[in-house]
Amino acid sequence: MVGVGAQPNDELARDAGLETARGVVVDLEARTSDPAIFAIGDVAHRPMPIYGGRMFRMESVPNALEQAKQAASAIAGRPAPTGECPWQWSDQYDLKLQIAGYAFDVDEILVRGDPATAKFAVFHLAGDRIQSVEAINAPPEFMMGRQLILNRKPVDKAKLADPAVSMKEVEARASVS
Numbered sequence: 001m002v003g004v005g006a007q008p009n010d011e012l013a014r015d016a017g018l019e020t021a022r023g024v025v026v027d028l029e030a031r032t033s034d035p036a037i038f039a040i041g042d043v044a045h046r047p048m049p050i051y052g053g054r055m056f057r058m059e060s061v062p063n064a065l066e067q068a069k070q071a072a073s074a075i076a077g078r079p080a081p082t083g084e085c086p087w088q089w090s091d092q093y094d095l096k097l098q099i100a101g102y103a104f105d106v107d108e109i110l111v112r113g114d115p116a117t118a119k120f121a122v123f124h125l126a127g128d129r130i131q132s133v134e135a136i137n138a139p140p141e142f143m144m145g146r147q148l149i150l151n152r153k154p155v156d157k158a159k160l161a162d163p164a165v166s167m168k169e170v171e172a173r174a175s176v177s
C-alpha cells in the first residue's frame with residue numbers, strides 16, 4: 001500500500017477571504033484570520049509551540065481533539081490549553097503503532113530494541129533532542145519519548161539506544177534545557 005498524501009479542501013475558506021496556505025491558517029486559539037471564525041482538524045494549518053511556532057497541518061484524531069479544546073477555550077474566554085506534543089496511533093492486527101512529534105531537521109535516527117521481535121522504537125533526533133518517536137508495541141518508549149519531546153530535554157543517546165536502560169531512567173537522566 002502506498003500513501004500519496006491528502007489535499008485539504010480549503011476552497012470555502014479561501015472564497016470567504018480567510019487566509020489559507022495548504023489549509024486554513026489559524027492561531028493558537030484555532031482562530032482564522034477572521035477573529036469570529038474558527039477552524040480545527042485536518043483542514044487547519046496551525047502553529048506548534050514546542051517546535052518554535054513552526055506551522056503544521058496534521059491529520060489525526062488527537063490533533064482534532066486538541067484544537068477543539070483550543071477553540072472551545074477561546075470561545076468561553078478561558079486560557080488556551082498548553083503542553084501539547086502532537087501524537088497519533090494506529091492498531092494493525094497485533095501491532096500497536098504510536099507516534100509522537102514530527103521528524104524534521106533530523107540528523108540521526110536511533111533504533112531502540114530489535115525490529116525482528118516486533119517490539120521496538122525509532123527515535124528521530126536533532127542533535128541530542130528527540131524530534132519524534134515511532135513506537136511499535138512499545139508503550140514506555142512512546143510515553144517517555146513524548147514527555148522528552150514536550151520538555152525539549154537533551155538525552156543521553158547511548159542510554160536511549162540501550163533497551164537494558166529503562167525509559168524512566170533515560171527520562172530521569174535527561175537534563176533540563
Ligand SMILES: Cc1cc2nc3c(=O)[nH]c(=O)nc-3n(C[C@H](O)[C@H](O)[C@H](O)COP(=O)(O)OP(=O)(O)OC[C@H]3O[C@@H](n4cnc5c(N)ncnc54)[C@H](O)[C@@H]3O)c2cc1C
Nearest residue numbers: 040041042043058059060061062063064087088089090091
Ligand atoms: C483511512 C483513515 C484512517 C485513519 N486512521 C487514523 C488513526 O489510526 N489514528 C488517527 O489519529 N487518525 C486517523 N485518521 C485521521 C483522522 O480520521 C482524521 O485526522 C480526523 O477524523 C480529522 O477530524 P476532522 O474533524 O478534521 O475531519 P473529519 O473527521 O473528516 O470530519 C469532517 C466532517 O465534515 C463533514 N463535511 C465535509 N464537508 C461538509 C460540508 N460542506 N457541509 C457539512 N459537512 C461537511 C464530513 O462529512 C465529515 O463528517 C485516519 C483517516 C483515514 C481516512
